[in-house]
Amino acid sequence: MQETEEKVVDANQVIRSHMMWSMGAGLIPVPVADIFAVSAIQLDMVRQLCKIYEVDYKETELKAVVSSLAGSIVAKAGARVLKFIPGVGAMIGGMTLAILSGGSTYALGEVFKKHFETGGTFLDFDPARLRKMYDEMFEKGKKYAREIRVKEVQEAEELIQTESSITEIEKEQSSNASEDVVGKLKDLGRLKEEGLLTDEEFAKLKKRLIED
Structure with missing residues (x-):
């Protein structure tokens, strides 16, 4: 029981980390390059899930199964077209594809995790049968990805x-320091005029104030 729970925890960590990486890859500003990056991340995720659940696989089988479930979602995303439009189009396209990529990776990971948990292997993996689960997890994954993006934007803001507040404080401190120096120079000037400071003493103190 404990071993099973540990596997679930490990699998969830693998899915989340690869989901985040997929979202980052979806923001790559170069069309097509982002698709290859997301696909590579998804393949690596499934390999790690196979390792956790001790499931044997062949690379050709792995690529075929992953492509049958997740390949069409990201590859056919309309966001790719937007990326060819400079400026705002590229930004919106990247944001959209980041969410789709994250959702797709999450769904793929959840499907394989559930399949492996029940003792499934690549020999009895039926994409058509698991398509409904994938679609449901994809919608859940997109929502999850949007929440992550919103949180990231809020944190950035x-x-x-x-940083803006710190800059204002530094400006204010700098202004106050300048005013303080001016005030002290005036005091030194008055002391010099009253004969309490020699020209040499005044020059030394003035230099020290300005340098400090």
């Missing part, structure tokens, strides 16, 4: 706001 908070970071920008924090």
Whole structure:
């Protein structure tokens, strides 16, 4: 029982990490290159799931099964077309494909995890039978990916706001420091005028204030 739970935990970690990597690959600004990157990430994920559940596989079988389930989702995404449009089109296309890639990877991982948990192998893996589960997990994965993207955007905005606040504080501190130096120079000037400081002493103190 404990071994099974450990496998589930390990599998979930593998799925999540590869989902995140797929989303990052979906943001690659070069059309086609992003598709190859996502496919490679998904294949690596399934290999790791096979290792966790001790399932033997052949590379040709692995690629065929993965392609039959997930290949068409990302490859046919309309976001690829948008990426050819400079500026906003490329940005929107990348964001859309990132969500689709993340959702597809999540769905693929969940399908293989469930199949392997029940003792399944590549010999009895039926893409047609598991298509419904994949589609359901794909919708769930897209929602999950959107939530991740929203959180990332919020964190980025908070970071920008924090950096902006720090800059304002530094400007204010710099302004206050400048005003403080000016005030002290005026004080030195008055002391010199009153004969309490010699020209040499005034020059030394003035230099020290400016340098500090």
